[in-house]
Amino acid sequence: MDTSQYLDIFLDESKEHLQNLSDQIMELEQNPENMDTINEIFRAAHSLKGMAGTMGYKRMQTLTHDMENVFSEVRNGTFKVQPGMIDVLFKCLDALEEYVNNIQQTTEEGTNDNQNLIDALNSILKNSGEVKAAGSAAASDKADSAAAVSDKSNAKRERWQDIKINDTERMLVEKANAEGFKVYGITVYVEEACVLKAARAFLVFKALEKLGEIIVSAPTAQDIEDEKFDLTFSLIFISKSTKDEVKAAIKSVSEIEEAFCEEYVLAEPEKPAEEVKAAEKPAEEIKTAAAPAPTAAPTAPSPIASGNKPSAKTAAKPVVNRTVRVDIEKLDNLMNLVSELIIAKNSLVSATEAAENKGDSSSVNEQIEYLESVTTNLHESVMKVRMVPIESVVAKFPRMIRDLSKKLDKKMELYMSGEDTELDRTVVDEIGDPLMHMLRNSADHGLEPNDVRVANGKPEVGSIFLDAYQDGNNVVIEVRDDGAGINIEAVKGKAIERGIITPEQADTMTEKEVIDLLFLPSFSTAKKVSDVSGRGVGLDVVKSKIESLSGEVEVKNRLGQGSSWIIRLPLTLAIIQALMVVIGDEKYAIALGSIQTIEDVSPDDIKLVQAKEVIHIRGTVIPIIRLNKVLEIPPREDDGNKNLTVIIVKKGDKLAGLVVDELIGQQEVVIKSMGKYIKVPKMISGATILGNGEVALILDTNALI
Amino acid sequence: MDEIKVMDEQMRNESLNRPVEHDTTQYIVTQLGGEQYGIDIKYISNIIRMSKITRVPKVSNYIKGVINVRGVVIPTISLRLKMGLPEDEITKKTRIIILTLDQHESIGVLVDEVKEVVTLDEEHTERMSYEKDDKERYLSGVGKADGKLISLLDITAVLAEVVDV
DSSP states (O other), X not given: OOOGGGHHHHHHHHHHHHHHHHHHHXXXXXXXXXXXXXXXXXXXXXXXXXXXXXXXXXXXXXXXXXXXXXXXXXXXXXXXXXXXXXXXXXXXXXXXHHHHHHHHHHSSOOSOOOHHHHHHHHHHHHHTTOTTHHHHHHHHHHHHHHHHHHHHHHHOSOXXXXXXXXXXXXXXXXXXXXXXXXXXXXXXXXXXXXXXXXHHHHHHHHHHHHHEEEEEEESOHHXXXXXOSOSEEEEEEEESSOHHHHHHXXXXXXXXXXXXXXXXXXXXXXXXXXXXXXXXXXXXXXXXXXXXXXXTOTTSSOHHHHHHHHHHHHHHHHHHTOOOOOOHHHHHHHHHHHHHHHHHHHHHHHHHHHHHHHSOOHHHHHHHHHHHHHHHHHHHHHHHHHEEETHHHHTTHHHHHHHHHHHHXXXXXXXXXXXXXXXXXXXXXXXXXXXXXXXXXXXXXXXXXXXXXXXXXXXXXXEEEEEXXXXXXXXXXXXXXXXXXXXXXXXXXXXXXXXXXXXXXXXXXXXXXXXXXTTSTTOOOOSSOOSSSOSSOSHHHHHHHHHHXXXXXXXXXXXXXXXXXXXXXXXXXXXXXXXXXXXXXEEEEEEGGGEEEEEEEOGGGOEEETTEEEEEETTEEEEEEEHHHHXXXXXXXXXXXXXXXXXXXXXXXXXEEEEESEEEEEEEEEOBOOOTXXXXXXXXXXXXXXXXXXEEEEEOXXXXX | OHHHHHHHHHHHHHHHHSOOOTTEEEEEEEEETTEXXXXXXXXXXXXXXXXXXXXXXXXXXXXXXXXXXXXXXXXEEEHHHXXXXXXXXXXXXXXXXXXXXXXXXXEEEEESXXXXXXEEEGGGEEEOOSOOOTTGGGEEEEEEETTEEEXXXXXXXXXXXXXXX
16 A cells, blocks of 8 residues: 555654554653553554554654553553653653654655664563463453444444435435436445544545545534544435446545445435434444444543543544645735735725825725725734644643653752744744743753752742743744843853953853853853753854744843843734835834834934944933945935934844934735745845835845844 | 747747757747847746836846736846846837746746747757856857857846845
């Protein structure tokens, strides 16, 4: 069987299962007796095993099989979960993750057998006094599947007869009959070993849709897509093809065990009682089919409770996280269309301005307003499609902190909030590493050793917080700890030692300037170099990464009480609100988000401080940047005593005043890349196309300050 | 852009009139200063009239800026400045040739005039030796058509340097 087409699904699902396993094992460490957790782990390990087996990844299958054996015994109550076991299990997860990563990169699982882990798992089985454990698990497995087979053979019949149709569907069937189409009832059985049932069902649907139209399916198409069905589904299908053709089409899909196809005859609308009964029946069967798993564990403390809860959970999961996997290229395409629409809107605006000069144009204005609301909505909904919760990135952190806690021998706890905060997909993919660095930094440098904490009157267990929230057009992610905070003097000492600054410089530096030193390449203050952090890679990488995402990093420091690292990221990278300005005879766009105020300044108010021009506005001294000089634009003549238009922009808590010649107004601009053939200076963040078709450059005020 | 249509037609006619030979290449002949230069047609995705070029600050002088071609921002360079010729004089005949080397990245080059399409076979082109002076290092050879000499531009060499800037 060619499995390559399922590789994506396999990878996605494996990752999901691995994350789930990791979460559950963490949970198990806290509550070793929780049967729900154990069942969930067993289930996830079992699915992984099956998937790996189907895809032909033998090593991965073997490892998961042994993990499953251990859990099978725990579930049966043969032995209890011990701390050492958790560590082995985490190591197994790491190994599995390695397999999955290998598969992702090369489609091969690699050659690491992880024999030591398998041995460790087997020794767990043996040392618990159950020598025959592995064998008995296999045997019980067999018994399980045997039971399932017999269960299934009893049930195998043409279930499509149970389908209840409503009036509309009845009408469709009658109409099809009248028009000479054939109506078939179809019941398809998927092979029990089939792992990707939904995929198979999808292929069947696709094959059938080539021949005709599916009018009813039981369970519903949505449930089938979510894999909420039990090896079989039934359809009512309208087609001109013959019965055999339809059957052949279904059978062309692999892993289909049986397909029943008969002509569908409309039942009399009466006999509601029987219909209700028929409808109930499959539900009952599904229930009994689902039952064997939990009841197969008779020694579990409360089989009913433990059996019901996880299944309810798994059923509920797709509802919580109902995602559509969309090819990012398609999204980009859609995005481009929207961009174009906005450009069209802008040209319409400039066209009407021309019309306005000639006469009345209220109807045009109305149209534009409509167009504007459409484009705004379209933009929003497209952006939302691209948005994903940061959960996928931060979910792995609790595990990481746990490992760090062991490695560093410090007690610590991670508290997370706002995991559902959404960010652009591209940003989410990139943000993982910087966050990981910062958490490690907090764990290693931020938190004091436990004894020091106790001596300082703090709780023994250190706390690290990761909070994410939306703030206007930005998303803020804050990594905070209640450790010692940044020791400014220690940083200064280190910088002097490294020759980065002189002792004289150190005396005049502000706290903020000192903290900025931390972001320099190859700067590390950890006295002990560990493999966690302290190799001098990290903070400078963090900073450049965040900046490449048009974000910024800010540090707040309270000595003795901890420090917080605040990452501020833009919600979207594609369309921004901008202020259009004219400098000389060139037009530029400045992102509205960074603009504080716009001031009208008399040339007399400009003072010189250390040979730099500044202005005094409401008690603050703000440096002036003459954009025509920075951008090499010949200055306009006349100037002399005319008032200057100064745009006050903000970066973090720094302000600067940009001198421009004219303001055009606010506009929604689409950021366009300028291509790789031209290396633009840092202060230009991109280009945009104006209503008249001209290109205007977008200024990155952050790079100017 | 009507020019393109004309050229399309020319090309079609030519390909109709003579069967495709394996070792022929079509070039678009452009005028730069007093000389004629040929650009391999496979790199050319569009030829447009002069349009407003937005200057980009702090880049090399031969990069004239960026233009908008159907909603895409494309950098534009001056072939004249690149090859050490005097600054362009914008006339009615000035054209921007849009070159696309790989799938998505395009660049515009300013030329004085676009003349015609010629088909040259290997016999009528001479490869350049490896010792090239400043101007010649962007040439891949010289071709003869109707008794005229056409310098053939090595577009990859021209653009490779642009990327390095």
